[in-house]
Amino acid sequence: MSLPSVPGLFFVNSGITSPNLNTTAWNSWYNNEHIRDLLQTSEVHTAYRYYSTYPEETDQPYLAFYPLQHVAWLESEEFITVPNVSSTLNVPEINQDPTSCYDVADFEFRAYSTVGGYSTRGTAPYVVTLTFDTDDEVDEAWVNRYLRSLKRTRGYRGGKVYKHESSFGDAPPESHGSYFAIHGFNHYPRYNLRTENMYNVETSSWQLLAALGNVRAGY
Numbered sequence: 001m002s003l004p005s006v007p008g009l010f011f012v013n014s015g016i017t018s019p020n021l022n023t024t025a026w027n028s029w030y031n032n033e034h035i036r037d038l039l040q041t042s043e044v045h046t047a048y049r050y051y052s053t054y055p056e057e058t059d060q061p062y063l064a065f066y067p068l069q070h071v072a073w074l075e076s077e078e079f080i081t082v083p084n085v086s087s088t089l090n091v092p093e094i095n096q097d098p099t100s101c102y103d104v105a106d107f108e109f110r111a112y113s114t115v116g117g118y119s120t121r122g123t124a125p126y127v128v129t130l131t132f133d134t135d136d137e138v139d140e141a142w143v144n145r146y147l148r149s150l151k152r153t154r155g156y157r158g159g160k161v162y163k164h165e166s167s168f169g170d171a172p173p174e175s176h177g178s179y180f181a182i183h184g185f186n187h188y189p190r191y192n193l194r195t196e197n198m199y200n201v202e203t204s205s206w207q208l209l210a211a212l213g214n215v216r217a218g219y
Helices: 023-039 071-075 140-148
Strands: 008-016 046-052 062-068 105-118 126-134 156-169 179-185 198-213
Touching: 008 071, 008 156, 008 179, 023 046, 023 062, 023 198, 062 071, 062 198, 071 105, 105 140, 105 179, 140 156
Parallel strands: none
Antiparallel strands: 008 062, 008 105, 046 062, 046 198, 105 156, 126 179, 126 198, 156 179
């Protein structure tokens, strides 16, 4: 299925699988090499990385996401040829230099198109993500109603709702809801962000690791 040429979000969950790759090397490659390469493309101008607030409960505690103007770019030759090898990732059990990131970590990729919402006005120290299904018609008016009460919540920075377009990597597409919401907060959030009409809800909370590129615009 071809991805639509509309604004959206590129979502990446990841987790280190090599016992000999330390987090310092991993974060150095991700922030200083991988994201640098993405920011040099024609499409990616901002990158955010977060770490799970409950890392012991998941095999993929790292979250990265990238606002896009054209989700279809994820099928382009420019995206496919972004480098994925580095000597920073070299480990003893893999006899190659440079090493592919796919040999030392698992990745789950998702493509989302934007339904509606409003920007976080800069970088949020914490975010909460939700995947969900609903029988409602999810359009911009639905999103505005959903976010209306949250705007008055202490420390709330903003949020958006996206439609799931595609998944690839180390998790099957059927493991995700049809929609995805992301909410930014100034502090660790302890609020119920679901509505009674949502089901198959999966909620995760994350703390900021890095924000790179044009971060003043928010996401």
